[in-house]
Amino acid sequence: MMRIGLFLLTNIAVLIVASITLNLLGVDHYVSGAGLNMTSLLIFCAVFGFAGSFISLFLSKKMAKMTTGTEIITQARNSDEQWLLDTVAELSEKAGIKMPEVGIFPAQQANAFATGWNKNDALVAVSLGLLQRFQKEEVKAVMAHEIGHVANGDMVTMSLVQGVINTFVMFFARIAGYAVDSFLKSNDEESQPGTGIGYFITVIVFEIIFGILASFIVSWFSRYREFRADEAGADLSSNHAMIGALQRLKAEYEMPDQMPGQLTAFGISSHMKSGLMELMSSHPPLDKRIEALQKRG
Structure with missing residues (x-):
C-alpha cells in the first residue's frame, strides 16, 4: 500500500511540475489544424520526460x-555498526x-545500494544478511x-539518460500516432478536425514498443556503470577484495531478492539472467564482472 501511495504521489508531482513548467514556457498545444508543431511537441515531451526522472531522483x-x-x-x-561507519568514512574520504x-x-x-540526488548528499545501505555473513574485507x-557509484555520479547520470529516453519515446510515438490518424482521416470524409481515436491508440502502442526498445539502451548503460563501479571499488579497497565479494555474491545468488524494483538497478547484485533477459538486465553476469577485474591484475 505504501509503494502504491508513493507511486501516485510521484505521478501527481510530475503532472503538477510539468504543467507549471509548460505554462511558464508558454508552450501551446502541439497539434493544430495546421498539423504538428514539432518544437512544441519536443518541449512538451522533454518537460514530461525529465520531470519524472528528476522528481524520482x-x-x-526518502523513497529508498x-x-x-x-x-x-x-x-x-x-x-x-561502528566499524561500518568508520569504513564508509574512510572510503568516502579516499573517493x-x-x-x-x-x-x-x-x-x-x-545486497547493498546507493542513492541520492548528488554525490555529497547520498545514502549507502547494506543488507543485514550481507553484514552478518560476509567477511569484513568483503x-x-x-x-x-x-x-x-556515488563518486561517479551514477544516480544523476542515469536520471539524465532516462530523461532523454523518455523524451524521445514520447516524441516519436506521437509523431507515429499523428501519421496514422492522418491516414485514417484521409479515407473518412466525415472526420472532424483534431486528433481522433486512432491517434490515441497508436500513441499508446508505439510508446510500449519504443519503450521496450529503449530499455535495451538504458540497461546497456546500467551494465556499463556496474563495471565502472567495480573498478572504483577495487581501487578504493583492493582488487582481491572486490573479486572475493563478487564471488561470495555469486555463491548466494539463489536467495530471493528482497530489494524493491526501483532500487534493484542500484544494488550490488541482481538475479542472473541469460539470453534476451540478460540484455534487459541492469547488471552484467557476475562471472563477467569477476573476469573483468581479474584482467586488471
Whole structure:
C-alpha cells in the first residue's frame, strides 16, 4: 500500500511540475489544424520526460528508506555498526566525497545500494544478511563499490539518460500516432478536425514498443556503470577484495531478492539472467564482472 501511495504521489508531482513548467514556457498545444508543431511537441515531451526522472531522483533517498525499511545509523549501537561507519568514512574520504548517510536494511539476501540526488548528499545501505555473513574485507569491498557509484555520479547520470529516453519515446510515438490518424482521416470524409481515436491508440502502442526498445539502451548503460563501479571499488579497497565479494555474491545468488524494483538497478547484485533477459538486465553476469577485474591484475 505504501509503494502504491508513493507511486501516485510521484505521478501527481510530475503532472503538477510539468504543467507549471509548460505554462511558464508558454508552450501551446502541439497539434493544430495546421498539423504538428514539432518544437512544441519536443518541449512538451522533454518537460514530461525529465520531470519524472528528476522528481524520482530528488525523492530517491526518502523513497529508498521507506520501501526497504532502511534504518540510518546516527549513533553506533555495537562494534559492527561502528566499524561500518568508520569504513564508509574512510572510503568516502579516499573517493573525495562527503560522507553519505549509512544504513542497514532488514533483508537476508546479500545486497547493498546507493542513492541520492548528488554525490555529497547520498545514502549507502547494506543488507543485514550481507553484514552478518560476509567477511569484513568483503563488506568493505561492497561498500567501496557503492561509494564508487556515488563518486561517479551514477544516480544523476542515469536520471539524465532516462530523461532523454523518455523524451524521445514520447516524441516519436506521437509523431507515429499523428501519421496514422492522418491516414485514417484521409479515407473518412466525415472526420472532424483534431486528433481522433486512432491517434490515441497508436500513441499508446508505439510508446510500449519504443519503450521496450529503449530499455535495451538504458540497461546497456546500467551494465556499463556496474563495471565502472567495480573498478572504483577495487581501487578504493583492493582488487582481491572486490573479486572475493563478487564471488561470495555469486555463491548466494539463489536467495530471493528482497530489494524493491526501483532500487534493484542500484544494488550490488541482481538475479542472473541469460539470453534476451540478460540484455534487459541492469547488471552484467557476475562471472563477467569477476573476469573483468581479474584482467586488471
